Amino acid sequence: MANEVRHSEVTDVPVGWRARLRQIGPGMMAAATGVGAGDLVATMVAGSKFGYTLLWAVIVGTVFKIALAEAVGRWHLTSGSTLLAGWRNLGRWVLVYFGAYAVVWGFVYGATAMSASGLPLNALFPWLSLRYWAIACGLLGFLLVWFGRYRLIEKVMTAFVGIMFVTVVGTAILVTPNLLDAVNGFVPRLPSGSLVYVLGLIGGVGGTITMAAYGYWTMAKGWRSSRWLSMMRLDNATGYVTTGIFVIAMLIVGSELLLNSDIVSGDEGLLLLGDTLAADYGQWARIPFLVGFFAVSFSSLVGVWNGVSLLFADWWRTWRIPPGVEDTGEDYDRKAGVRSTPFRGYVLWLTFPPMALLFLDKPFQLTVTYGVLGALFMPFLAATLLIMLNSRRAPGEGRSGWLSNGLLTLCLALFTYLAVDEIIGFFN
Template sequence: MADTVEEPAGRTAAPVMRRASWRHIGPGIVVAATGVGAGDLVATLIAGGKFGYTLLWAAVVGCLVKISLAEAAGRWHLATGRTLFDGWRSLGRWTTFYFVGYVIVWGFVYGAAAMSSSALPLGALFPDVMDLKWWGILCGLVGLAFVWFNRYAVFEKVMTVMVGVMFVVTVYLAVRVAPNLGDALAGLVPVLPEGSLVYTLGLIGGVGGTITLAAYGYWVNAKGWKDAGWMKVMRLDNRVAYLTTGVFVVAMLFVGAELLHSSGVAIAKGDRGLLDLGTILADRYGAATAKIFLVGFFATSFTSLIGVWHGVSLLFADFVAHYRPSLAPAGTPRDRSPAFRGYLLWLTFPPISLLFLDQPFGLVIAYGVIGAFFMPFLALTLVWLLNSARTPREWRNGRLSNAMLGVAGLLFVVLCVQQVRELPW
């Protein structure tokens, strides 16, 4: 039967079920920090600025959706002993064609976007030191060197420290603006104000949702979690991580509701909106608060940069291992293989050219079209894989998992259509 797969060698004995423990937490923090970028925080701020606390419930639902997606990716890796790309490949060659096209175009444009996003707070913190594009190039090269020379354990520790910085800064801002807790609690009741549908869908599906959700299983394996015995640990890790993400989102919604909505102030879309917020904070609370915010802005952007540099390079190295084993030889750690390092270089050097261009419209359009299709692809292929004989029966989806992944898939299809419609055709 086509769906039947052989059990990997050495996996015949039942794995030792390890107890969930806080000391094991790590990969989830990495994937959550990577998925929440500066653009996500701006989207949350704008939603809070337009609708106050009304859409707080959407942020909570979005957190639950991401927990379900990351848990499914981690469960596939641990239950089957196979990587996610290996699972995709079993669904047909079309998945490989899509993946290759996506990571090539997406990687090229995302590299420039990540460098620019990391450069913005540095340019604001250290004005007149150098032009933004040179700050961006510096961030890209530092990210390249860091991922190139460090193994997963060091990478995870640095990401955890930077997540701590993000957490402290966002919570400090939320407390500083003195949120109205009564209105916030009322915002947990699902309501759709007029004109809020797109913002609601964006809060549910956009924050923390990128290709790095697919990298979660690879980070789980890099941590040393190799079989179903780690399932409870993985689930605790994942839940803690996305609850942390939920705190980021709720905190920024509070800031948007109090600073923007109450005063009718608007900020720019995209990463530059955070610079606008820095100016507002400086006027309202002083330069020190604005600088603290910019430090958090940099931590948010740079964790996304090095997270993608590491996680998507692991995905690419796995793809190459299936088709060009000589570039990802067996026995060589994935993060030391030529394929991994080749994709690192692709993420860094070709995108630098975009930093010198004002409007690379053609590539941005292609990126938008391909990028819009990845999250529904991830959600729906996970439903397929985890309901088939490719997954051991005890670890297949239950009703709740199928419901959450099905809702996520439909949500991301709607977001995909919306994003494609908004492209400058």
């Protein structure tokens, strides 16, 4: 990638921990995008059923996410090509799969993200219906991504991470967790009936298609050579450790406030938690929690609108390269950047067609199709990274060692099990 090499030559790799901390950004983008309202509800449900017992699963899941995102970032920094270019080398079927997935997933996720962002706003300001708050959130995200550039979006997302940290972790502190029980929760145990929740905490929280976008955010940041490997690893670990802290905080809240309670298994479950906080601590406790709920949901919307649109734009670029022609990547910035037509076309696709779903009650068949394709993405990502980072196309410094290969193999096994379980559940 000629343009990218020149960029990396004029960008100095920071030296010293303060300078390195100031460079952190793509990892925070991944942290803010990867944890959505649905993930927090799933964690809250686990806490309500098993208390602190499953805290250890959050740690394991954080390690798995760090391993996956590190592999994505390492491929971008060392191979001289993008993730989509690497997938193209595996066969055209890979591009067919990803293109179909991106189109279906984007249509349904667009409506889901807008609805999740509108819920807390509707709870705070009920004079406007949920449907129209959702549309307003979609339009706001659209304008931010359409006109904003990476630096602005990173600042906005970092601010949302700060709000999420203060509100979600603050709520966990407010409910005065039992520290002894929390410490015991880091000892691996499997209570009866907990396996599905353990697998969900390990494999589901913070793990979506946006993990594949991480490498594109490092490129947008200006990290475009192997000299940035150590910086990328610090950034990635910081982002997913932050994600782990959010999840632990939500598990604590579920354990303390909702233990042995039957709660709603949807985004509405977070509204129930807000009502519980209001009943126990006063209406003031409900407001910051709902603000945090909005930060979690809307940051995921913005991250997907930007990150997955970058993925789709690069998919379109690689798809149009004739078979047998090598992808040099020299046209990436021009054909797959934020100013490109495919990028903007996918942003439009995420925003406006899904608004129709906000006027339907139960788009069941589309949800089934989305669920099947979505369940298959994470094992697809783990499997392709294993192949690509052990191939001749990966330079020596980019190839996976025993630790990375071991963690990616465990991820592949876990995500495959979860995919099969979800597919069986949809068709039973």
